[in-house]
Amino acid sequence: GAVVSQHPSRVICKSGTSVKIECRSLDFQATTMFWYRQFPKQSLMLMATSNEGSKATYEQGVEKDKFLINHASLTLSTLTVTSAHPEDSSFYICSAEPLWRSDEQFFGPGTRLTVL
Amino acid sequence: DAKTTQPNSMESNEEEPVHLPCNHSTISGTDYIHWYRQLPSQGPEYVIHGLTSNVNNRMASLAIAEDRKSSTLILHRATLRDAAVYYCILREMNRDDKIIFGKGTRLHILP
Numbered sequence: 001g002a003v004v005s006q007h008p009s010r011v012i013c014k015s016g017t018s019v020k021i022e023c024r025s026l027d028f029q030a031t032t033m034f035w036y037r038q039f040p041k042q043s044l045m046l047m048a049t050s051n052e053g054s055k056a057t058y059e060q061g062v063e064k065d066k067f068l069i070n071h072a073s074l075t076l077s078t079l080t081v082t083s084a085h086p087e088d089s090s091f092y093i094c095s096a097e098p099l100w101r102s103d104e105q106f107f108g109p110g111t112r113l114t115v116l
Numbered sequence: 117d118a119k120t121t122q123p124n125s126m127e128s129n130e131e132e133p134v135h136l137p138c139n140h141s142t143i144s145g146t147d148y149i150h151w152y153r154q155l156p157s158q159g160p161e162y163v164i165h166g167l168t169s170n171v172n173n174r175m176a177s178l179a180i181a182e183d184r185k186s187s188t189l190i191l192h193r194a195t196l197r198d199a200a201v202y203y204c205i206l207r208e209m210n211r212d213d214k215i216i217f218g219k220g221t222r223l224h225i226l227p
Contacts, residue, residue, distance in 0.1 A: 034214055107160045
């Protein structure tokens with residue numbers, strides 16, 4: 001099946017630093033990828049839709065200047081958490097939908113961010 | 117977005133069938149019913165989806181009510197590895213359609 005990877009799987013950083021999370025579709029191309037955030041014991045919350053070659057579409061309440069998304073190729077999207085603070089600590093998950101199939105999305109394993 | 121309602125949690129014994137219900141009374145004619153599940157500390161994974169007819173695959177079966185206002189995900193023989201949060205989601209079948217997750221059902225499997 002189609003595989004989506006994320007890097008890093010876990011990151012700990014100091015408050016005020018920026019953290020970049022990569023999402024890669026390993027064996028398929030995707031014009032669209034999605035970024036989610038999940039707090040403990042809660043459901044996934046969609047943050048933004050990442051579109052290859054164009055600007056990301058952010059959900060209401062998500063700060064675009066804080067969560068920078070770049071989708072430079074058909075297999076890579078990056079999420080940068082700028083000036084991270086402890087309240088940004090969360091589980092960040094990406095997903096991608098292959099060009100050849102539209103009935104299933106493939107999710108990455110997630111990145112656990114801890115901001116001290 | 118059309119919403120779904122699921123029980124917060126369910127329990128089942130290992131090696132027994134599990135029926136996970138989902139209500140979606142405001143479903144539209146173009147909404148597909150999708151199920152995803154999320155194992156602990158992992159990203160979600162696709163389970164099954166359907167429109168009107170019941171569906172079977174290697175993971176599960178999906179039974180859809182005739183009026184499409186409810187559906188049931190059936191795990192025929194639960195194992196400990198099936199302990200997860202199961203999400204019932206409605207999606208219009210457009211390319212790049214985003215998935216909005218509800219709270220899902222946390223399934224506990226008792227050995």
